[in-house]
Amino acid sequence: MESVIEREDKRSEKENIEDLTSKVFMMVVGRGKQGILQSELWKALSLTSRDGSRVAMRLEKRALVSRERVLENGRWTYRLVALRLPADTRCIEGAPCLICANEHICNQDSNITSATCKEIERWLLNEYNNRHVNNETNRS
């Protein structure tokens, strides 16, 4: 029977693969429509071709990338191309409306309204201080 330690090891291995998958996808997305060669990717991330292929296949299975077989310098390899670019969520990250239990009744005519919402105020001020003010400091 599988011990607790073995199970924990498997779990952390899975988490590592997920992080790696995310990193690889990031690089593929960064190359836009022209994509990136698998061999180039593995070199950049110091991966073995076995680990790299596993990650690439995982991305293909999730329909995030396509793998096109190409001949490069006399050797067959794959080019990974992002199938669609993920939506940019940065501008609403941390917005309280996304997790607010009263979101469905929030409007101008009810007691629950954005006009008096303290959560919105907290989010905005935090964001403003962290991003805008930091940008200004970096510029000067």
Next chain:
Amino acid sequence: MHIEYEDSFVKLASLIGGEEYLKVARALLNSEDVTDEEIASATGLRINIVRKVLYDMFGKALISGIRVKDDKKGWFVYRWRARRDYADSFIENQKKKILERLKKRLEYEESAEFYHCGNKSCDRLSFEEAVEVLFKCPNCKNLLNKVDNTNIKKALRYKIDEIARDLKK
């Protein structure tokens, strides 16, 4: 938690529920038509947590479920599938909704003067409300002073501009 380059569906799940939602969303993308037990075993999350996450996502129409008979056990189980195509429009809608709320808030901030007693647990009052209570906080009875809301107005304009620019992309 790095989600910038995740699939839109995973990003959305992470935004609405954090780490647990992120794990469930990844598991849903890894295999189609998956049961709650399979997700629990793939993610290491407790089955009750997985069910809570799944029902919430189902309530938000982010996943769909089909009821099938389990041949081994003989009872009915649900198999869940991510509605990936819906994630992008969900995110887009959320941006629009939040933008509208922020615009309304800015209108409100610009339309009145506000008074506050300085106590964090007490609410801010508009000038009309403050006159009605003779500039004494109805909650803690401290004197109400005028509040400078310049910062919140600046923060609102900054965020409104950021979301509006994003929606134009």
